[in-house]
Amino acid sequence: MHHRTVEELMSRDVVRARPATPFKELVRLLEENDVTAVPVVDELDRPMGVVSEADLLRKSADQADPTGRTPIPHLEAWERAKAEGSRAEELMSAPAVCARPEWTVVEAARLMESQNVKRLPVVDDADRLLGIVSRGDLLRVFLRRDDAIREEITGDVLRRTLGLDPRDVTAEVRDGRVALAGTVEHRSLIPVIEQLCRGVDGVVSVTAQIAFRTDDARDTGAP
Structure with a gap:
């Protein structure tokens, strides 16, 4: 039996960010490329973490409501640090949870479920970024x-x-x-x-x- 692998389903044209990528540039990357998250890679193209829309939205959640209708929420220390962050390395969820290209859909789905993530950077044997696979990619097998x-x-x-x-x-x-x-x-x-x-x-x-x-x-x- 042939099981489709992560390599067959992943997106190869991956938008990347660097640790020093500023907040507004991250927002622009998401908007212009119609994605909801980007991996943050080091100088060897190895994923360090992932910055998602949820990570960036903490900036808004930490601000005062100009209407005064909702109080500023209580944030844990790590959430506060993200809300105050201005660069990718301060905003990203780390370490990156990664998949291998030879994995089956089942292996990738189980890792997503256990780690409560919506996407996985895909790396080679040297941990360099090859692509990214999302929940939607894995669901394509049901088509x-x-x-x-x-x-x-x-x-x-x-x-x-x-x-x-x-x-x-x-x-x-x-x-x-x-x-x-x-x-x-x-x-x-x-x-x-x-x-x-x-x-x-x-x-x-x-x-x-x-x-x-x-x-x-x-x-x-x-x-």
Whole structure:
């Protein structure tokens, strides 16, 4: 099975900032390039951190409301430092959370989730910037056509990986939802089929109406 990698999905034309890039220049970079964040790189093009719109908006949040309707919010020390910052190195979220180009969508998505970030700079073995991948980039795998998903499941998963006859188990795909039906020899094979199908790029969900001839669940520990 082929899983799309970060390298296939990332944006390669990356807008960069330097540690000394001033606040207004950062705002201009975001506006002119229609992006919501830029990586901050050192002299070797290695990501040091990321400056996002949220980082820059702390400047406004720390200012007094001219109408007097909302009080100045309480900021933690690190938030105050960012609000008072004037250069990228003072404003950025650091250190940069980075991905590798060979990672799968699953690996990148899990890192985004665990680190609560919306984008990942992509770096090579020397930690130099290659590109950037966003949540939206990762979601593009779900635009994959249903017929392509079905072809991979029937050809790669069922036939080549598991050695099943296509007549034993069939797969129907609609809007990324996979419906499996048929009969297999051993009950323990059913969860394996389901798990492998869930791992196919573009699959949203898997349901299985698969019968079995031999109940080997007790011996294998299958549910």
